[in-house]
Amino acid sequence: MFDLVEAFHRPASIREALRLLHAGGRRARIVAGGTDVVVQADPDIRSLVDITRLGLTYIRRAGGGWAIGATTTMAEIEHSAALRTLAGGILVAAAKECGSVQLRNMATLGGNLANASPAADTAAPLLVLEAQVAIARERSRRKMALSDLFLKPGETALGRALLVEILIPVPPRGARTGWSFQKLGRTESDISLVNTAAGLQVDAKGVCKWVRIALGAVAPVPLRARAAEALITGRKLDSSLLEQAGEEAAREASPITDLRATAGYRREMCRVLVKRALAECVERAGYSL
Numbered sequence: 183m184f185d186l187v188e189a190f191h192r193p194a195s196i197r198e199a200l201r202l203l204h205a206g207g208r209r210a211r212i213v214a215g216g217t218d219v220v221v222q223a224d225p226d227i228r229s230l231v232d233i234t235r236l237g238l239t240y241i242r243r244a245g246g247g248w249a250i251g252a253t254t255t256m257a258e259i260e261h262s263a264a265l266r267t268l269a270g271g272i273l274v275a276a277a278k279e280c281g282s283v284q285l286r287n288m289a290t291l292g293g294n295l296a297n298a299s300p301a302a303d304t305a306a307p308l309l310v311l312e313a314q315v316a317i318a319r320e321r322s323r324r325k326m327a328l329s330d331l332f333l334k335p336g337e338t339a340l341g342r343a344l345l346v347e348i349l350i351p352v353p354p355r356g357a358r359t360g361w362s363f364q365k366l367g368r369t370e371s372d373i374s375l376v377n378t379a380a381g382l383q384v385d386a387k388g389v390c391k392w393v394r395i396a397l398g399a400v401a402p403v404p405l406r407a408r409a410a411e412a413l414i415t416g417r418k419l420d421s422s423l424l425e426q427a428g429e430e431a432a433r434e435a436s437p438i439t440d441l442r443a444t445a446g447y448r449r450e451m452c453r454v455l456v457k458r459a460l461a462e463c464v465e466r467a468g469y470s471l
């Protein structure tokens with residue numbers, strides 16, 4: 183699989199990892215859990231830089247919100263009691279849906295985002311949470327909105343940089359707030375045909391004060407359904423409005439046909455999952471339609 187790989191490095195610091203990446207040029211590749219790198223088996227790779235010993239495996243509070251190190255595994259997120267309290271546990275729910283137990287023990291959050299699959303399960307909840315990513319280059323550090331990270335399938339704005347951590351600001355809280363993550367896959371452990379995440383806040387009269395909706399596997403990159411959000415913001419929620427929001431989100435999608443599903447099926451399931459996610463948010467917010 184990696185017959186042409188000449189070196190496997192295990193640096194102990196971010197600085198050393200970046201030096202090795204720089205030295206290896208286009209033929210060097212970061213490896214975290216390896217669950218994407220191994221199956222992709224790019225024949226151009228000559229050196230692998232293992233980043234699992236850089237001290238980037240953590241889940242901690244930061245500025246009222248959360249910071250999650252890039253090499254934190256899906257299993258660690260899935261079993262994090264602390265993250266279950268964040269936004270109704272939508273990130274925990276997404277991590278729990280990633281592949282099999284064995285896969286989740288290896289697969290990292292940073293790898294899920296850096297791999298830039300439109301179907302990455304953690305992308306939609308993190309877009310709803312308006313997450314940022316911290317990235318490191320040899321001579322600079324910066325943060326960027328997660329929504330700016332994804333460029334096209336398999337391509338991010340990272341270039342040769344290392345994704346260091348994922349930063350989640352304090353989300354809306356309170357009695358009338360609800361969250362939901364929805365995934366449709368062919369089998370329990372397969373990647374998403376469609377996934378959606380949503381967060382919503384209503385007032386006592388059922389008027390939507392705040393809403394975020396994100397879609398996965400229905401466009402070249404995971405994305406926010408901004409027209410659907412605009413449609414329901416400031417309006418009194420009822421079943422018909424949620425149905426319209428699902429239809430609006432489906433219009434914002436631009437799915438493809440591949441071996442897993444047709445574009446038409448994905449668009450239709452996008453409509454269904456968005457409506458389902460919003461209905462679950464409303465229910466969890468304690469409001470009856």
Ligand SMILES: Cc1cc2nc3c(=O)[nH]c(=O)nc-3n(C[C@H](O)[C@H](O)[C@H](O)COP(=O)(O)OP(=O)(O)OC[C@H]3O[C@@H](n4cnc5c(N)ncnc54)[C@H](O)[C@@H]3O)c2cc1C
Nearest residue numbers: 214215216217218219280281289290292293294296303345
């Ligand atoms: C059988 C199977 C089932 C799967 N099911 C799902 C699923 O249900 N849902 C889902 O979302 N995914 C699924 N995946 C995809 C994969 O497991 C995830 O995307 C995983 O989170 C990738 O993380 P990793 O640590 O293994 O990444 P790696 O394979 O180590 O790396 C992936 C890519 O990201 C780069 N990279 C990794 N970490 C960083 C970093 N910190 N900074 C910069 N670049 C980095 C690597 O160079 C590589 O290009 C599945 C994969 C397989 C093989």
